[in-house]
Amino acid sequence: MDDELALSLYNIEPDELAELVQLVKQVHGFDFSQYSKASFKRRVIRVMQLKRLRFYDLKHRLINDEAFFNEFLKEITVNVTEMFRDPQFFKAMNEHVLPYISSYQNIKIWSAGCSTGEEVYSLAILLQMNNLLSKSFIYGTDVNTQVISDARKGIYNLRKVKQYAENYLATGLGGSLTDHFTLMYEAATIQQVYKQQTLFSVHNLISDQVFNEFQVITCRNVFIYFESQLQERILDLFYRSLCPLGFLCLGSKEAIRSDTFSKKFKVINKKENIYQKVGV
The missing domain is CATH 1.10.155 (Chemotaxis Receptor Methyltransferase Cher; domain 1)
Known part of the structure; x- marks a missing residue:
């Protein structure tokens, strides 16, 4: 045909x-x-x-x-993801976000639209390499129950992990990505220390409400699929979910284009669209 x-x-x-x-x-x-x-x-x-x-x-x-x-x-719903996708984003977080949040007694991070968990585990490894994981907790959410189930398992094809390793090297964190996995045959399982500090659950950005207060929210490659009015609604959800001076990290492909919310966030890194909440 x-x-x-x-x-x-x-x-x-x-x-x-x-x-x-x-x-x-x-x-x-x-x-x-x-x-x-x-x-x-x-x-x-x-x-x-x-x-x-x-x-x-x-x-x-x-x-x-x-x-x-x-x-x-x-x-x-778009589920294209990989570990340490866009390494410059993680380098920017390492430079601009982690030094600031390291002073908190407890760190809570929300990865919205987390798909099968690669982003969440990347953040967990980043925290571990900065000796912050033990006092951190990462919430990964997605609208799709199937990808959330896969994320909880933390099991990935070994070939994929080896591909992700190139991203990891580009972050300059040191060592190898496989250091953070248990390898068996054709599969790689994220180590238990990372699973202990994460929680995956179903959450609909369009209809669900604030469920916690966070120092950091990451949401990458999601906004581009929404009309501007919906983007504003989700930005309002993120704003209300952040603690004072909390960070919203959108990545290089998305930005705050709303006049209303550009006044509520300060640009920390323009290239990687990392913002800090202003006001209360």
Whole structure:
């Protein structure tokens, strides 16, 4: 089947896309209305193509098949991640954030949109290499139950870990990434010391509320899939979740573009979009 024919079979019209958003909200409680429409449409079509579903069949499966909805959710929400992704980000955290938070008696960090846990364990290793892990606790959250389950296990393909090792070396932390794993055959399991200081749970940035007060919040490669109004709502959630002078770390691909919130945060590192909360 050529690409044009495939596109015609699995294309979705704007009114159908709106209908799908409403259906998912009513049946499953997930509101995709303020996701980037182009990104949402592209990913819905991908699901239709992978599963060979016309629009009517897609709706039927979403209503009647819970397991299919979890697959659908995993495809729609972006789960591209790796350990020490963008090493310069971790170098910037090492330089600008960790020296400041080291004075706290207890450090709480929230990794929002953590996917399968690589970001959380990267943060844990960063803290350990600065002798801060024992007094730190990292909360990893994602909207998808399946990726949270994978994150809790902390087991990764050994080939992937060896690829991640290049990122780790670029941070300049010293040693090897595999020093922090237990290696068995084709799998690598994150060491227990890191699991003890982390908690993974399901949290929906769109609908759920503040659940703790944090010194640091990281949220990378998430905002770009949201419309500006939803970005503001999530920024408000992050602002209320940070302690006074807490840090919001977004990474090089995302930034605070809201006039309202640019006044509530001070830029600490412009290239890696690390901000510090101002006011109370």
